[in-house]
Amino acid sequence: MSLSSSELMARATPRFGGFKPVLVRLEIRRLLRNKRTLLFTMVVPVVFFLLFGLNSAYAGERAGRGNVSAFIMISLALYGAVLATTGGGAMVSTERIVGWSRQLRVTPLSPVAYIVTKMLTSLVLGLSSLAVVYAAGIVVHKPSMPLYVWITTAACVWIGSSLFAAFGLFVGYLLPSENVMQVVGFALMLFSFGGGLFIPLSQFSPLLRTIATYTPLYGLNQLVHYPLIGGPLNWTWVLNLLAWLVIFVAGASLGFRRDTARV
Numbered sequence: 001m002s003l004s005s006s007e008l009m010a011r012a013t014p015r016f017g018g019f020k021p022v023l024v025r026l027e028i029r030r031l032l033r034n035k036r037t038l039l040f041t042m043v044v045p046v047v048f049f050l051l052f053g054l055n056s057a058y059a060g061e062r063a064g065r066g067n068v069s070a071f072i073m074i075s076l077a078l079y080g081a082v083l084a085t086t087g088g089g090a091m092v093s094t095e096r097i098v099g100w101s102r103q104l105r106v107t108p109l110s111p112v113a114y115i116v117t118k119m120l121t122s123l124v125l126g127l128s129s130l131a132v133v134y135a136a137g138i139v140v141h142k143p144s145m146p147l148y149v150w151i152t153t154a155a156c157v158w159i160g161s162s163l164f165a166a167f168g169l170f171v172g173y174l175l176p177s178e179n180v181m182q183v184v185g186f187a188l189m190l191f192s193f194g195g196g197l198f199i200p201l202s203q204f205s206p207l208l209r210t211i212a213t214y215t216p217l218y219g220l221n222q223l224v225h226y227p228l229i230g231g232p233l234n235w236t237w238v239l240n241l242l243a244w245l246v247i248f249v250a251g252a253s254l255g256f257r258r259d260t261a262r263v
Contacts (some may be wrong), residue, residue: 041087041125042132045080049073049133054142066145071228073137074153075197078224081130081161082192082217086184088122089168089252093180101125115169115252122160122165130157145228152227160220163241164188166248167216173255191217216244 053059053072063071121231134154137143145153171184195217201209212218219240226233 036130038125041080041129043086044083045076045129046136047131048079048245049136049210050140052076053137054140055094059142064225064231065149066143066228070137070143070145071225072147073133074157074225074228075221077130077154078135078157078161078221079188079192079197080133081126082164083159083188084125084129085122085161085165086168086171086188087117087181088125089118089165089170090172090184092169092172092178093175109243112249112253114256115166115249116176118169119162119165122168123162126161126165127158130154130161148226149161150169153224156224156227160224160241163216163220163245166245166252169252170248173252173259194218195221197221213240216240216248219244 053069053076059067059069059072061068094237134150168184171187172180175183194215196204196212196214197217201212205260213236219237222234222237223241226237
């Protein structure tokens, strides 16, 4: 029995590029089996918060609608979420070694649908890290800010961390598995310092402050703290976030196409 041209096109280009929720569920289950990644992304941010966010010398000082302890908690929740989503995306480098690209080559899954699947999967890991840091803040009773700020900052951190799921995918396709985590760790440290996550940008020289505005974490860091700090919203923060999202998604998509084209 022969198929019409319209039927062949329907098979070649499935709806939503082949994206299916069941694939997301399978990816989440596989990701949650990696106990070492889970432990690292949940423990490190909490330890940093307990070390730096509870210092009585400055923790209680006012910071916008809350205090400095709340500001530090948000910063470290963002760091943990970024660490988690990047690691989740970068796991693609290991998948390439075991031949997962060969399996994807014979499916109708489009590059964009695959990237969306991986980003959603990584966001589950990011949510876990975020929840642990905020739970620590609730337990110690040091961070002080209105309830709606707790909720909005948590939502901003979680959604915004999807940027670094795309970054992890990009690097995972760009580098071999034996190098990817070292590069990712070093890059995130540079991004964190450059974006003002660990050191306020006010402490930088004018030249470094200008350079910082072009780094991947700058816009996201400013936006997640905005509900706490308030003031005028600078739309360059949004442009910075969107620009890097386009760059990372485009790079990951190109890497996916190149990798599956080899097999």
